[in-house]
Amino acid sequence: MDDFLFSDEPADVVEPEKVGAWKVIIVDDEPEVHAVTKLALSDFEFQNKRLEFISAYSGEEAKKVVDSHPDAAVVLLDVVMESDDAGLQVAKYIREVAKNNHIRIILRTGQPGQAPERQVIVNYDINDYKSKTELTAQKLFTVVMSSLRSYRDILAIDQSRQGLEKIIKASRDIFATHSIESFIEGVLQQLTSLLGTVDQAMYATSLAAGKEAGQSNDQLVVFAGRGEFESSEGKPIAEVLSSDQMDACLKALQEKDIVYKDNYLFAYCSSDYNHASMLFVSGIPEFLTETQRHLIDIFAQNMQLAYENVQLQAEIEDTQQELVIRLSEALELHSTNTGNHVKRVAYLCHALAKEIGLSDKEAELVKMASPLHDVGKVGIPDAILNKPSKLTDEEWKVMQTHTEKGFELLKDSRREIVSAGALIARDHHEKWDGSGYPKGKKGDEIHLYGRIVALADVYDALRHKRCYKEAWSKEDAQREITAQRGKHFDPTLVDVFNRCINELESILQRFPD
Template sequence: MMGDFLFSDEPEESVSEIEQGTWKVLIVDDEPEVHAVTKLALSDFEFQNKRLEFISAYSGAEAKQLIDVHTDAAIVLLDVVMETDDAGLQVAKYIREIAQNNHIRIILRTGQPGQAPERQVIVNYDINDYKSKTELTAQKLFTVIMSSLRSYRDIITIEQSREGLEKIIKASRDIFSAHSIESFIEGVMQQLVSLLGIAEQAMYATTLVAKNPEERNNKKLIVCSGTGDFEKSEGKELEQVLEEGQLMACEQALINKSIIYKDNYLFAYCTSEYNHKSMLFISGIPKNLTETQRHLIEIFSQNVQLAFENVQLQSEIEATQQELVFRLSEAVEQRSSETGNHVKRVAHICHILATGYGLSKHNAELIRLASPLHDVGKVGIPDAVLNKPAKLDAQEWEVMKTHTEKGYIILKDSPHEIVNAGAVIAKEHHEKWDGSGYPQGLKGENINIFGRIVALADVYDALRHKRCYKESWTLQNVIDEINEQKGKHFEPKLVDIFNDKINELEAVLIRFPD
């Protein structure tokens, strides 16, 4: 008896390149043999380190369902004659006209070319190739799949580039809006990713978004925007989202102030005129970047920081303007019996009411910023009148009422939108829906919507808090009073919104107590 043979374990196949997903190929044919032969002929096919993933449909109806599910399919090998003589043609029509999928490459295969003449099909249907099953050898199948995938890749790259450019255009149009920084960076990153071909995810981190003094002093890199796995990492420190090897590469890029390429990712140091540190990370990049691609990354890493700093500077200017408005309003309130938090509460109450009323996001934000100026005219009212603990006599009341006109005169004719809105609010926030208010006795919708909203917000907050001339009212008493003034002092629609949003309004009072 022969001795036992000992065989060493077969060495595992070394994987030289990480597989970057698959190309989806939809096979639509009512003959199972066609599916089997097609899969066998293309079993070892690979393009750009990605293999093929086959999805089978055995009828036109089933194909339509799969097209809706697999919107990212690259190719459909489509039989013409299945449950009906033109089932395949109807699928092609469905793909382009109903599913609105113009990316997928449609290769029509038929065993009966006489029933669907090539010239007629090419003219009438948006297909990309037409083959008879008898002529489609393994080599020709390989060739047609390769050429179709190249076309699909280029179409997707162009589409990604278009989407990135569209985001950049939108960001440049509204570059100084609240979310412009995020949308701008997201757009330029997507543009760069599309130009690199198969990059998977990107992330931008900077010291510019540090929110507290400790982070700013330590120059912590904070994730500002990201795609893929980094999409939910915004606001986190870079050390919290990177692996150890990636952190080492990042440190190297920071120290050398350069671009570091590692395996299938890179870190690009972003230059700055203001001693800020920023880092661009891209993973899933091609193994062999061209000199053009490397140069593009270098230019991008320089320019994206400059763009970001410009937008950040504008944001800081706007924030400074807003703070000055609040501080001016607080200074005015300190002369009276009201506290500085009164203007903060009124601002947030106005925003809630404006949003509930259906004002645009811009106008809701505008009234929040401008409403603190509603009583700025009180700067011209004598202390004896402004802080009198008892009821004002007729003459004193006439003096008090002049604060609306005084405020309007102070703020009018400004080139700034917030100040102009403040002028309207200062003048009209004591007008009443029934026309019995002051200074002009305006009625109904002749009162600016900003004035109508601030009128309700101001009264609500004043009644809910103690003043030198009165105690605070209970919530129920305030609700009763405001509903009693529905159609008199206040616009009925606003009173309905007030009732609906009362819990949100009360939360504002808790957030900013006296």
């Protein structure tokens, strides 16, 4: 009988170190049960992790513990405590209220008649049912080990699901400028779930640094990571890897292959272009199957392909943006010779759009479309456009038509940037109080893009020298913009302008005339 778990003389238990441990919740109203359970499992180890015990002595206390430790792996749950079905109510609470479907519930009872096994198994979502009299130390070890394996597999499946969701979501717009971040994050998560015990991963590429690949490690920059590498984005890998890891990385880079060492690996990601990328994964199992090794190889190549596709899309968008800016600058140079005005306005618009709450996509759209605001001036005679003296009333009426000419020129495009440019060209000279042109629109009748460009355009003009005036100081320009709150400009936008004035000033300094 010495092998029975519930002996008469429970011993004091020294808790294992609670670092990287599996959490086990013990729920029982008898303190000696807690002590003996801890003693029986004191040397338990699974995948190099010990057990961390958390005790609860009633059903109500157990509910609080479950809420406080949603990452617990196993709960050893007594049935009869403050009431005959207290444990069953805890089991119901875990699944239906706490919505915790991961934790493995092992029901233990000293009074099987109070909760018949068949009835309990059918009516409650538990994973095992044991009578205390049959639970020897060996049987307890076995049931906890099998429960932890199930818990591990459930977590792997859930991580796999989450990874697949991110990959599917990113795949819908894989060529969008910002989708690569979520795509790589999802791929990393998927890979780590497939390998089972991975705890850290990192993807580094020379593309992130804008350099071509060679054998020099300082050209590889961390692009995405999990674990301790999450905060390493943008850093050269030499700054985040140990010397041994760096040696393995260089070997993988030189051999253009996958290098396995200790509990980590480096996978070289091949490329059709002269770029290098590296996938690092640590905490891998001691023995990898051929299937797992094959998956690693596929993931490494697909990640590089996806990254390069998005880089190509980004290059196309950057080229498109530069083309729009250069054409607009050519028009500005022809008419007013205002240097980097178009480029500054684009970046000012982006900052204002972000600060007022537009999404990254919309802010980028305003930035890319804003250079088209004066495109209608191509239809204005040079004699009026370049007249050094004040325009006559008739000439001013002709000048004002550039807004509608720009709108008519751009409005029928199916391209998002050009369509946004049409709205901006039409509305950027309207004023909040209705005194602008061409339609005398008021308030929200003016498209938000037009309101943003109007403020950015005026602010930049005030801050720079023109043939008819000197450059205004930051304080004078800010005072004038604020004075036009609710008159020329959207009041909310003026408030946003004042909040981010320092950021706007830094943009002006980046692109001087």
